[in-house]
Amino acid sequence: MPELPEVEVSRLGITPHIEQQVVTKVLIHHASLRWPIPDEVRSIEGMVIRSVRRRAKYLLLDTDKGSVILHLGMSGHLRIVPQSELLKKHDHVEIHFGNGKALRLNDARRFGACLWQEPKQSHALFNKLGPEPLTDEFTAQLLFERSRNKKVPIKQFIMDNHVVVGVGNIYANESLFKAGIHPKREAGKVSLKRYQALTPIIKDTLAAAIEQGGTTLKDFAQSDGKPGYFAQQLLVYGRKGEPCVKCDELLKEIRLGQRSTVYCAQCQK
DNA sequence: AGAAACGCCTGCGCGC
């Protein structure tokens, strides 16, 4: 399930194959993803990919005529393959390039998206997003200030895209464990000091996951088809009932905001 | 206005 590290790994994987390449064809095999795929995405045909950017968990393929926005949803992944390779089940969108390669978006659950952004404009999706976690804009001070008077559990708070983008369920669980903070603790009651501990942990956890090629649980694969290796480093996610790596207490699982939340009742207060 | 619930999807693991 792609979170920010997986999206970034995808970006790094596809960029050398498609940047500065001419788009020769856009093929839409299944136009109903999360939203219908707009016809405008075809207007990149004949254009050069100037850059491949990421904002939150969205990827943007920029051309002078506009940008194709891709989102991997829950189960999506991108692959670079020869154009001659047979389509796989759930290959919904395909972009051909002058170098003979194809970028294919495969998404079984179709929670992903393929949208269009006019040149020099910003899609409405990006309007209210919080800062990128791996930049200096994401600070403990920001978390502290934004959380005052908030009763929402801290786990849901740090997963809120309006607060900071890209912290999904896996990395929220991991970061709170490492910081020793109980996931249900009211965000508004967490001290600045604890946010000062948590913030670098979130950054480090995300950065480490990117270096490891992301977390492969079921669906995710890197653009060359290889899995990511961060799953081996998960301390709590998916380990309900197993011993805590710090204190041997058995890890508990609860649901917060309809999402699986695993923690150590001994280490996280 | 903020918080919680909803719904879109398919694949997989489980129990029988």
Next chain:
DNA sequence: TGCGCGCAGGCGTTTC
């Protein structure tokens, strides 16, 4: 071995 069911969950939208 087959079948039905519950679960996985990002995130925009809807409801309270």
